[in-house]
Amino acid sequence: MRRDIFQAIADPTRRAIIALIALQAMTPNAIADNFNTTRQAVSKHLRILTECELVKQEQQGREIYYSLEINKMKEIDKWLEQYRKIWENRFNQLDDLLSTIKKTKR
Amino acid sequence: MRRDIFQAIADPTRRAIIALIALQAMTPNAIADNFNTTRQAVSKHLRILTECELVKQEQQGREIYYSLEINKMKEIDKWLEQYRKIWENRFNQLDDLLSTIKKTKR
DNA sequence: TATATTTGCAACCAATTAGTTTCATTAATT
DNA sequence: AATTAATGAAACTAATTGGTTGCAAATATA
Numbered sequence: 001m002r003r004d005i006f007q008a009i010a011d012p013t014r015r016a017i018i019a020l021i022a023l024q025a026m027t028p029n030a031i032a033d034n035f036n037t038t039r040q041a042v043s044k045h046l047r048i049l050t051e052c053e054l055v056k057q058e059q060q061g062r063e064i065y066y067s068l069e070i071n072k073m074k075e076i077d078k079w080l081e082q083y084r085k086i087w088e089n090r091f092n093q094l095d096d097l098l099s100t101i102k103k104t105k106r
Numbered sequence: 107m108r109r110d111i112f113q114a115i116a117d118p119t120r121r122a123i124i125a126l127i128a129l130q131a132m133t134p135n136a137i138a139d140n141f142n143t144t145r146q147a148v149s150k151h152l153r154i155l156t157e158c159e160l161v162k163q164e165q166q167g168r169e170i171y172y173s174l175e176i177n178k179m180k181e182i183d184k185w186l187e188q189y190r191k192i193w194e195n196r197f198n199q200l201d202d203l204l205s206t207i208k209k210t211k212r
Numbered sequence: 213t214a215t216a217t218t219t220g221c222a223a224c225c226a227a228t229t230a231g232t233t234t235c236a237t238t239a240a241t242t
Numbered sequence: 243a244a245t246t247a248a249t250g251a252a253a254c255t256a257a258t259t260g261g262t263t264g265c266a267a268a269t270a271t272a
Contacts, residue, residue: 010116011260015185022192029218041261043220062218062269070196073189079121080186083179086128090176117230135248147231149250168239168248 005075008052014045025067111181114158120151131173
């Protein structure tokens with residue numbers, strides 16, 4: 001059971017669920033209405049998302065509202081950080097090159 | 107064959123390969139030396155990474171050097187953008203709340 | 213209380229995945 | 243020319259995955 005956040009966002013249906021509940025909490029039935037799949041399949045995705053703490057649930061009577069745990073998304077951002085450094089650095093190098101060319105032309 | 111970038115980074119070995127070749131190009135053998143797996147397994151990962159254009163190859167004699175296609179990583183950043191907006195917004199709301207409390211105290 | 217609704221969970225199935233073993237190709241070395 | 247090294251690709255296997263069907267539990271409604 002590999003259950004980390006990268007595995008969680010690998011599935012396109014799960015990314016769609018994340019997008020759906022990012023702004024408002026929704027019940028499994030309501031979420032399933034948006035896809036060509038069964039409620040049970042959505043339920044399984046929600047379980048995976050819950051297990052890696054990307055999603056939190058709140059019970060209201062017999063309904064359970066699922067919503068995005070936005071802070072968990074920062075973990076991906078944190079991972080990206082090291083690569084962002086690289087591409088920003090390359091951009092700066094290009095920038096330097098361009099200004100050098102400019103100076104040479106002058 | 108689902109072969110998008112999210113599926114590519116889902117595997118921890120592939121993320122390790124990405125980290126390894128981010129700064130310098132490496133041959134499959136050299137990469138495999140860093141893991142408890144066979145060269146062939148690494149080769150398969152490299153194929154997947156190449157197919158989704160996260161990695162580029164450069165032949166030099168009988169060796170093939172693999173390196174990270176850093177620009178492709180920006181796609182993940184682009185996807186994260188929508189969620190970054192949300193968490194920054196929440197942070198601002200908290201900020202507003204705190205300054206309101208400050209004002210009330212005064 | 214009986215019935216309907218919302219949900220999670222277990223059992224099962226087909227497809228996919230990560231890995232291994234084996235083989236063919238190409239380039240370097242002797 | 244023969245051998246060694248570096249690599250990709252195909253065939254196979256075991257494990258995992260996404261999905262379905264069916265069922266049980268809990269809550270709401272008649």
